[in-house]
Amino acid sequence: MAKKRMKFTFPPKLITEPVIYNLGHRFKIVTNIRRAEVSESRGWVVLEMEGDSAEIERGIAWVTTMGVRADPIEGDVVAG
């Protein structure tokens, strides 16, 4: 089993969608939200995902196709 810490950033059109609920139902991933902030125009969620690492990758690919931006919690680590 693998664990991954990610930050999801939501565009306005997805703010009202149960994306994380669906992520947990479509894939064998346990999600655990640690921090979040949501306004009417945008939102982000910092969460941990636990599951098979290939399943986590599939889950990340799926949320990305939905329009969510998925980043490591460290932000961009490729520095200048």
Add this chain to the structure above:
Amino acid sequence: MEKATAIMSYAKALQCRECHREYPLNPIHFCEFCFGPLEVVYDYAALAQSISRQSIQRGPLSMWRYRDLLPVSREEVVDMNAGFTPLIKAHNLGKLLGLENLYLKNDCVNPTYSFKDRVVSVAATKALEFGFDTLACASTGNLAGAVSAHAARAGLRAYVFIPADLERGKMVGSAIYGATLVAVKGTYDEVNRLCAEIGDKYPWAFVNINVRPYYAEGSKTLGYEVAEQLGWRAPDHAVVPVASGSLFTKIWKGLKELSSLGLIGPVSTHMHVTQAAGSAPIATAHAEGTMMVKPVRAQTIAKSLAIGNPADGYYALKTLKESRGAAAAVSDDEVVAGMKLLAETEGIFAETAGGVTIAGLKRLVAAGAIKSGELTVAFITGSGLKTQEAVESVVNPLVIPPTLAAFQEAIGKPAGPARAR
């Protein structure tokens, strides 16, 4: 094997910037509870008892004169003489911009030609302290050079992860020091994700991942130096090129620390953010009046600032607010014009990030955020030799045959009488 001597450090813990939980000083970078970033906190009461302007002035002419304010407890630091770079009064540029009190902090003259030597000097020292044998980073230029050089100096192995399409010249600037370059084929986001994962899995000191809380502290020295070089005072304005937001927040932290220790008076510096418009998530959030940074796909010639998802974006916005600073986002054309202006007026050839600073400064003056007599420091963080391609158009030589007549014709005037010796 060399036996390292431990000395007293005033760093007392790592603290979560969000929930304020404290952790021991280990190679960790996020809070187990809320996943917030960790920051070094110090025993300021004890520091205040021992530190003085004199004790700092007795130190070496490098960033390590401020070692009491850095989180190291090893006597032998990895020191390549980074820091204590010139702070010069910019008479010509100041006149042109209508600023009587403009100074430039020239960090081009560090050992690997950028301010990254400051942060990596601390990171490499911590790597030895923690017993790591490998120093690593993911970089497109400045950080790669600084990590590779400091690893060589410290006797550490170096792994440097780069996007596969990075320019050859930038690879040379890292490989020459004996670092192992790993060229990652993938999108920028994929490279980021992979490096975060590698940083998590390997027993290495990954400078901007697991030792990031320590690494970032190195940037405070820019704030300390500016205050000391101004005669122990904080400037009225600091104009800073911003990527992850770390340097920006640490300059502010440095100034405030000096003040709380009684080494300078109250700090009323306005901290100004300058970004390239193609990678300006912090300036954009500021303009929109929100504290929520929206990640962007960075696209700018200022590659050393091309961070679309800044780790310290929120904290940079907090600093902007607290210091009543302003933000400017400048186009790539303005970046090039800024580089030329700085070189032509003050003789400093800065990289594209320096062009962002100067172009941003120009905008801030035009917007009335900075007034003529106010003491202003613009931070020039890296050398132009690394990003020559951005200003190749300046090369336009007079091509002549080897005759005096041809030369005179080319410059459009005959020679005057020869001077006597």
